[in-house]
Amino acid sequence: MxxxxxxxxxxxxxxxxxxxxxxxxxxxxxxxxxxxxxxxxxxxxxxxxxxxxxxxxxxxxxxxxxxxxxxxxxxxxxxxxxxxxxxxxxxxxxxxxxxxxxxxxxxxxxxxxxxxxxxxxxxxxxxPDNRFIATQTFFSDWADGRKQYRMEFFYREMRKQTNVLMDDKQPMGGKWNYDADNRKPFGKNPDIPSRTLLAPDAITNEVLTLVETQFSDHFGELSNFAFATTREGALGVLSEFIKIRLVDYGQYQDAMLEGNPWLFHSHIGLYLNTGLLMPYEVIQAAEEAFLNGHVPINSAEGFIRQILGWREYVRGFYWYFMPSLKENNYLEAKRALPDFYWTGKTRMNCLSQCVNDTKEHAYAHHIQRLMVLGNFALLTGIEPKAINEWYLVVYADAYEWVELPNVSSMVLFADAGNLASKPYAASGSYINKMSNYCKSCDYSVKEKTGTQACPFNYLYWHFLHRHQDKLRSNPRMGMIYSTMSKMDQTKFNHMLDDADTFLLKLENNEEI
Ligand SMILES: Cc1cc2nc3c(=O)[nH]c(=O)nc-3n(C[C@H](O)[C@H](O)[C@H](O)COP(=O)(O)OP(=O)(O)OC[C@H]3O[C@@H](n4cnc5c(N)ncnc54)[C@H](O)[C@@H]3O)c2cc1C
Ligand code: SF4
Incomplete structure (x- = not known):
């Protein structure tokens, strides 16, 4: 038997x-x-x-x-x-x-x-699912009885448990988190290394033909398929990242560049999420690169935090809060998903670029997902089920355990702040600071009202205004509500009117 x-x-x-x-x-x-x-x-x-x-x-x-x-x-x-x-x-x-x-x-x-x-x-x-470092019990023991579930504190526990980037009981370099040294935009003509490209072999070619015929109505383009499809290939992608891109990962982690979603990211999410790579070996490779003096601590720590912190945390969070996680809709968002999320056809260049990257590669990096595509969904109030399904469809690394907490809890603030201490809402100036998208956009990021104004600018204030009953008491939102109360009322009302007009156009599926 x-x-x-x-x-x-x-x-x-x-x-x-x-x-x-x-x-x-x-x-x-x-x-x-x-x-x-x-x-x-x-x-x-x-x-x-x-x-x-x-x-x-x-x-x-x-x-x-x-x-x-x-x-x-x-x-x-x-x-x-x-x-x-x-x-x-x-x-x-x-x-x-x-x-x-x-x-x-x-x-x-x-x-x-x-x-x-x-x-x-x-x-x-x-x-047990041993594709993760933390067990579900470890997460629930950590989470039970807490009022707030902040990744940063979970991550510190994980560092202590695994002894990664630790000097006895203290974090190496004296700090747990080096984000203050990160988040730089690119200067003019940045020198970006190309991503690792792997030519399809006979097996992949057979599958490409199958998908072309059997899944022709699915989203996305098939041409130039270049992902690894074996553990050996995935290890090669990891090794090239550690050798070439990790050094600048930290400082450019949040930067965006027209026509290039890959930048200094690792592009290994799909391999980790299918088991081709295991998280601990990835973390060890990054830690070793730091200990050998090959990369600075802000890059090594920033990257390790994504895997030992965020990835382990959202997985624990998912199992801790399911099945209710799927039903959350704190901000009562009801809007249908606009067509341009599928077609990329919009005059808003940042959105069009991010959708087109996604369509072409089944990839967009974290800030494109969060601060462009997600920010728009948050500000315009797109219904959680529709936007969750979109994210699950479009990325090669998407599985519900990781997609749902990132979309519902991080992007949409649908759980009233269990995961995020405040909504990740931003006006056009954030996108302008972190990317070159605005330079070739039909809209002007500097203008706050009028037909040429960047829609993110007035949508941002409309969002804060319409949710003030739910958000004003949030201690991390105090400053922005104080700024709002001091704004010129005529100008402010003009922004609210522009936002209403924009949202009506969106409802009628007119081009925006
Ligand atoms: C709205 C939204 C949806 C997302 N959906 C997914 C998804 O379906 N699948 C997915 O794996 N990641 C998702 N993420 C997290 C993150 O954007 C991707 O993991 C990352 O962009 C993958 O590219 P990379 O491998 O080059 O990542 P890198 O930037 O090089 O990061 C390294 C690794 O860290 C892990 N990581 C980083 N951020 C997160 C995070 N927030 N949550 C979990 N793991 C993280 C991933 O395994 C990633 O491969 C989402 C983020 C947002 C904001
Ligand atoms: S101007 Fe506004 S809509 Fe256009 S790219 Fe910049 S942020 Fe996006």
Whole structure:
């Protein structure tokens, strides 16, 4: 009697906990390109190519290491279209004592897996998700009883637990966080290294053809696919980042540049989220680069914080607050998602650039996601479900456990401040400071009112004005509300009128 180990498309590492007790003499692995998972939202075409190709490569790797593997391709005659039916069918062909599966990353899938035992009348073992450093219990022990859940304090605990960038019990360099040295915009003609490009091999080419024919109505472009699809390739991307870009990661972390979303970022989110890379090895590589004197502390710490801090924190946060996290809508946002989020057709250059980067690459960096695309959704009050679905569709690294806290809690302030101490709302001047988008925009970032004025400028004040009952008492918003109360009333009312006109145009799907 043997066990069936079910491996999901984001669990692609031989070190996953479900393989720990695999008996190569008796057990089998099942991997399947499931239609239900590929289409429950219309994922970006490049994301589907990446996941299917990485799965196929991983299944070959398993077989080469002696793991008996049943692999069901998307267009195979015996593909049953949904995970449960595929497992049921496989169980009908073989005799298994039990099923083992690593804890799925998403709540929806965990609920589904938890029904298998009774439906199939077989023992189902759910092993811990070891693609993360912190366990869910570690997060809930930290979070229980707190009034506020701030990433910064969780991150310090993680530093102490892992001894990363620590000098005995103190943070290396004397500070936990070096953001004060970061957040610089680019000067004129910045010298930006190119990202690592990997040419598709035969397996990826086969998947590209499949996606072109079967997913033609999905968002995004397929051309110039250059992601790694193996662990070896992902390690290569990481190594090039550490050698070439990490040195400037800190200072340019928040900068944006027309026509280039990659900049000094690592581009490894999709590999971490599918298991091709494990978080601790990434952190160790960055820490080593600092200890060897190859990169400054502001870059090493800034990068490590994203993974040891933010990534671990949002994952803990997701499981701690699900399922209610999905229903939050503190600011009662109701607006439908404007078409330009799909087409990129808008005269607002920053939005058009960020949507087009996303369409082309299934990638935009953090500040594009937060302070341009997210900021617009926050200021105009786009309904959480619609904008969450958009973010889940469009990025190659998007999975609900990481997308939902970032979008609902960070961008939309939909949980009334559990995650963020205040809304990440900004006027056009922030975008102008951190990017060169405004230089070639139809609108003028310097103007506050009138048809030429940058819409972010009046939308910002409209947002603060319409939510003052909910936001004014926030201690971090006191200064801005005090500025608002001192503003010239005629000018202020003019901005509110301009915002109303703009929002009406948006409602009528007119070009903005
Ligand atoms: C609205 C919004 C939606 C987002 N959706 C996703 C998503 O679906 N999937 C996703 O992995 N990240 C998401 N992020 C976080 C972040 O933007 C991406 O992880 C990052 O842009 C990926 O590119 P990179 O690998 O070059 O990141 P880098 O800037 O090089 O950062 C390194 C790594 O740190 C981690 N990281 C950084 N910021 C965060 C964060 N806020 N939350 C979790 N991990 C973080 C990621 O694993 C990332 O790969 C979102 C952020 C926002 C504001
Ligand atoms: S002027 Fe306003 S809309 Fe245009 S790019 Fe700048 S911030 Fe964006």
């Amino acid at each position: 043997s066990q069936l180990v079910v491996i999901l498309g984001d669990h692609l590492n031989t070190k996953i906990s479900s393989l720990a007790n695999f008996n190569k003499e008796t057990d089998k692995v099942l991997m399947s390109e499931v239609k239900e998972e590929a289409t429950y939202v219309k994922h970006h075409k490049k994301k589907i190519v990446f996941v299917f190709s990485a799965m196929r490569h991983f299944s070959n790797e398993l077989q080469n290491h002696g793991f008996a593997t049943i692999y069901v391709k998307y267009d195979a005659a015996d593909n049953h279209g949904c995970l449960f039916e595929q497992v049921k069918y496989t169980c009908s062909l073989h005799t298994f004592k039990s099923i083992t599966i690593m804890h799925p990353g998403e709540y929806r899938l965990l609920e589904e897996v938890m029904t298998w035992e009774s439906k199939l009348n077989i023992t189902v073992n759910i092993t």
